[in-house]
Amino acid sequence: MLILLTNDDGIHSAGLQALADRLQSLGRVVVVAPDRERSAIGHALTLHAPLRAEEILTDRWAVSGTPTDAVNLGIHGILKTKPDLVISGINKGGNMGDDLTYSGTVAAAMEATLMGVPAIAVSLSSRNFKYADFADASRVAEQLALTVREHGLPADTFINVNVPAQRPLGIRLTRQGKRIYEDAVIENIDPRGRTYYWIGAGELDFQDLDGTDCHAVQHGYVSVTPLHLDLTNYAAMDRLRQWRMEELSIDPDHEPPPA
Numbered sequence: 001m002l003i004l005l006t007n008d009d010g011i012h013s014a015g016l017q018a019l020a021d022r023l024q025s026l027g028r029v030v031v032v033a034p035d036r037e038r039s040a041i042g043h044a045l046t047l048h049a050p051l052r053a054e055e056i057l058t059d060r061w062a063v064s065g066t067p068t069d070a071v072n073l074g075i076h077g078i079l080k081t082k083p084d085l086v087i088s089g090i091n092k093g094g095n096m097g098d099d100l101t102y103s104g105t106v107a108a109a110m111e112a113t114l115m116g117v118p119a120i121a122v123s124l125s126s127r128n129f130k131y132a133d134f135a136d137a138s139r140v141a142e143q144l145a146l147t148v149r150e151h152g153l154p155a156d157t158f159i160n161v162n163v164p165a166q167r168p169l170g171i172r173l174t175r176q177g178k179r180i181y182e183d184a185v186i187e188n189i190d191p192r193g194r195t196y197y198w199i200g201a202g203e204l205d206f207q208d209l210d211g212t213d214c215h216a217v218q219h220g221y222v223s224v225t226p227l228h229l230d231l232t233n234y235a236a237m238d239r240l241r242q243w244r245m246e247e248l249s250i251d252p253d254h255e256p257p258p259a
């Protein structure tokens with residue numbers, strides 16, 4: 001099995017190291033990851049600057065770009081062939097509910113999916129991120145990698161995996177949950193007397209909805225959510241059809257005179 005490993009916490013993250021070590025028994029593991037922390041960078045792609053990739057150890061590449069860059073470069077530039085699987089993680093912190101579109105971890109799995117490569121994003125919902133803290137999550141990732149190899153994934157689909165901090169009670173198939181945002185912006189004065197702001201510093205909270213990723217993790221289970229890149233809200237189609245947008249006049253020659 002040829003596995004491409006990446007993350008958004010950077011190549012020196014303990015979560016990436018623990019996962020790489022665990023997956024060695026499955027085949028060849030090639031790490032292509034950002035050379036520094038790139039969390040919350042979403043699906044960003046570097047189009048207007050050169051990228052560098054340095055092989056700091058055998059099959060371990062540090063890339064000067066985003067997680068999406070790393071997957072792109074890893075497949076097209078370094079491996080020059082499609083791997084059997086891309087795994088992104090293990091992220092320091094959960095990636096659940098509405099937070100998914102911010103996540104570089106999840107975006108790396110999206111990128112692999114766009115390339116037709118089966119992908120898994122793995123995150124540890126904890127506050128402790130030393131090497132040993134990733135042991136259970138690494139074991140879960142290994143089991144799910146074997147499961148994906150056995151069954152394959154549906155077209156255009158990847159799985160988003162979140163592992164609780166404590167030893168998991170089991171695995172739950174889930175849907176994406178709902179975050180509660182505190183909308184807190186911290187305003188403060190820096191040592192030079194200028195105002196600065198800090199966003200996203202509020203407490204993490206979720207609506208406790210049965211069947212969701214957040215609910216499963218909160219109750220001690222590993223959450224596995226199948227995701228796809230189609231953001232269309234199919235349930236909203238019927239209502240928007242009633243707007244009759246096709247009949248709106250957008251022709252400047254038929255603009256009514258100003259009142």
Ligand code: MN
Binds near residue numbers: 092
């Ligand atoms: Mn991260």
